[in-house]
Amino acid sequence: MRVVVIGAGQAGAALVAKLRALGHTGPLTLIGDEPAPPYQRPPLSKAYLMGEMEEERLWLRSPEFYADNDISLRLGRPVAAVDRIAKTVNLGDEVIAYDALVLTTGSSARKLPAAVGGALPGVYTVRTLADVDAMKLEFQPNRRLVIVGGGYIGLEAAAVAAKLDLEVTVLEMAPRILQRVASPETSDYFRALHTAHGVKILESTGLDRLLGETRVRGVRLTDGRELPADFVIAGVGILPGTAVAEAAGLTLDNGIATNALGQTSDPAIWAAGDCASFPWRGGRLRMESVGNAIDMAEAVAANILGANEEYQAKPWFWSDQYDCKLQIAGLNTGYDQIVTRPGEGDAVSFWYYAGDRLLAVDAMNDARAYMVGKRLIETGKSPDKAEIADPATDLKALLKR
Template sequence: MSESFVKETAGVVVAGAGQAAAQLAQSLRQGGYGGPVTLVGDEGFLPYERPPLSKDYLGNKRDAAQLLLRRPEFWAERQVTLRLGQAIVAVNREASNVTLADGAILSYEWLVWATGGRPRRLPCPGADLAGVHTIRTIADIDALKRDLAQPRRVVVIGGGYIGLEAAAVLRSMGLPVTVLEAQERLLARVTSPVVSQFFLDLHRREGVDVRLGAAVRRLTGTERVVGVELASGEILPADLVVMGVGIIPNVEVLATAGLSCPNGVEVDAHCRTNDPRILAIGDCALHPSAHAAVPLRLESVQNAIDQAKTAAATILGVPQPYTALPWFWSDQYAVKMQTAGLCLGYDQAVVRGDASRPPFSVAYLRDGRLIAVDCLSAPKDFMAGKTLIAGQALMDPERLADPGVDLKAARISTE
C-alpha cells in the first residue's frame, strides 16, 4: 500500500489551512495538546492573511511571502502537519476518518471544519467568461493582476466591503471603474444610511461611477467579457469584471455526512456540531451570538481567531462559551473604517462629528444601550466603543453626539 494511503494515527484533523485553522493549531499547542495536529488545505500556500488581498496585495504593496501568518519553520517546530493542495472530500463519522481528494485516509479523534467559503458568482449568462474575476485567494488576485497588464475598463459587481476595497485600489491605479450595487445603497447589510452615503460620496469624488439599484441581467461576450447588461437594458462596456457578491460556505461534505448545515455548519456556543467530535469555526460556522437574536455567520479575522480559541478549549477539556465581541475593518483610499459590535436592530443612530468627512463615528443604540459603533478614521472611538458595547453601556444621546466629549464620558452611570 502506498504511503499516501496509510491510515495515520488519530488526533486533530482540521479541514482548512487559513486564519481559523492556523490559530486553532497554535492554541492547541499552547494549551499543551500533544497529539497529532494536521491541517488539510486546498490551496498550495502556507496559512496566510486574506484581508490584504483586496488591498495591499492587489495594490502591489505586499508580496505573497509577506501575507504568511507564520514563517514556514514555525509549523515544523510545533509538529503541525500541513497537507496543502488537498481537500477533504468525505467524512466517515462511524469510522472517525476523512478521505482526501487523492484517496488518502486520515483518522481523527477530533475533526475541526474551518474551510471558509468560495466566492459567489451571479447566476446569470456570461458569469464564466474570461475576464470575470472573484477575490478570495492569492491565485484569484494573481489572475486579476495578469489581466490588468493592459489598460482595462473595470466593472465591479457588488457594493460590499470586498467590492469597494477592490474598486478603491483599481481606481488608485488610474483605471476607469464602475461599481454596480443591486440595492439602493452601498454596504446595506452592514451599516446605516449615513455611512453608506459617506462611502458613496467618497468613491464618486475619487472618480468611480457608482450605480445603485443596478441589477445585472447578463455579461456579454463570446469567449471574453466585453460588457455588462443591466436589467434596464443598458450595456456597460467592460474589459474586466470583478464580482464581490459574497461567499458560499464550504459545507457540502459535512451536509452529506449528515450534519446540520442550513447556512454554514450549525454549531453551539462551544463550536460543536450535532456530532460532538466534529467542531466548526470561522467563516463557515453558523453560531449563536450574544450580540444577535438569531444564529449568524461572521466573515472576519476576529471571528476566526476567537472561535479557534473556543474550539481549542473544547478539545483541551476546558470548554468556554464563545462570547467575543465582533469587530471589523475596511481600508478605502485614505479612510480606515473600524466597526465594533453589530448594528442589527438598532433604534437610534447618533453621529459624532461631520459625517461628510473623517474623522467621525456613528454610534448605534437599542433601548438606550450602545450595541455598535462605526468609526471612520476615529480609532479612539473604536477602542472605547469595544469596552462600552461589551459592558452594555447606557448612553446619553446628547453627550454622545458631541465629538468633543470622550465616548466613555457619554455613558450614563447606573450606580
C-alpha cells in the same frame, strides 16, 4: 488524542497554534485545499492587489513554525470524504484517523451565474490568492472595470483600481451601497469618498447579463443600457464552506450548526470561523470576520482540551479604502437611530442605537471612537445619545462610569 483540522485559513491556523500553546502533544494535522500555507485574506483586495505586499508577507506563520511545533501540513489536498463511524478523513491517496475533527472550511465567493455570462474569461471574484493572482495583470491604467456588487469587497477593489487609474463603475441592485451591512450615513460617506476618486456608482441598478463571446467585453443593465468593460469583478457575497459537513451528514443552519462550545451535531466534530453558526441571543449567528475566526478557533481549541467554556463573540470588523480606515465594533441588527459624532480632521463615527441601547459603532479614521465604542458594547454600557453627539464629550471618561 489525534486532532485533524480541515481548512487551512485564518481559523485553522489559529486553532492548531492554540492547541500547541495549551499543551496538546498528540498528533495534529492541518489540511488545506490550496497549495499555499495559511495566509491573510484581507490584504488580498488591498495591499497585495496593489503590488505593495509580497506573497510571503501574507503568510500567517512561517513554514518552519509548523515543523517546529510538529503540526503536519497537508496542502493542496481537497478532502474526498469524512467517515464518522471509522473516524477518518479520506484525502484520496491517504486516510487520516482522528479522535477530534475540526472543520474550519471558511467560505467561498459567490459567482455570477453562467446563464448571465459569469463563466466568460475576464470575470473574477476576490477571495483566494489564486483569484487575485489571476486578475492582477488586468489592473492597468485607463482600462475599464465594472464591479458587480457594492459591498465591502467590491468597494475595496474599486479603491485599488481607482488608485491605479482605471475607469471604475460599481453596480448595486439595492437602493444604496452597503445597504445590507451599514446605515444610510455610512453608505453616504463611502459613496462620496468613491465619487471624489472618480468611481461611478450606479445604485438601484441590476445586471441583466455580461456581453461577449470569447471574453467579457461589457455589461447590459436591467434598464437596457450597455457599459463597456475590459474585465468584471463579482463582489456579490460569500457562501459558507459546508460541503464537507453536508456530505458527512452534519446539521446545517446558515453554515455548520454548532452548540455554544463549538461542537457540531456529532460531538467528535467541531467547527469554527466563517463556516460555523453558533447560538447568539436566542437565535443563531454566523460571522465573516478575521476576529471571529481567531476567537472562535481558540475557544474551540480550549474546549477540545476540556475547558467546557461557551464561546462569547465580540464582533469587530474593518475595511481600508483609499486613505480611510473604517473600524466597526458590534452588530447593528435592529437599530432604530444613528447618532453622528464628528471627530478631528476628516474623522467621523456613526453610533447605532436600539432605543437607548448602544449596538454598534462605525468609525472612519477615528480609532478612539472605535476603541471606546467596542469597550462600551462589550461591557453593556450605553451612553446618553446627546453626549455621544457632542464632540466636546471625553469619550474615555464614559468608560469609567
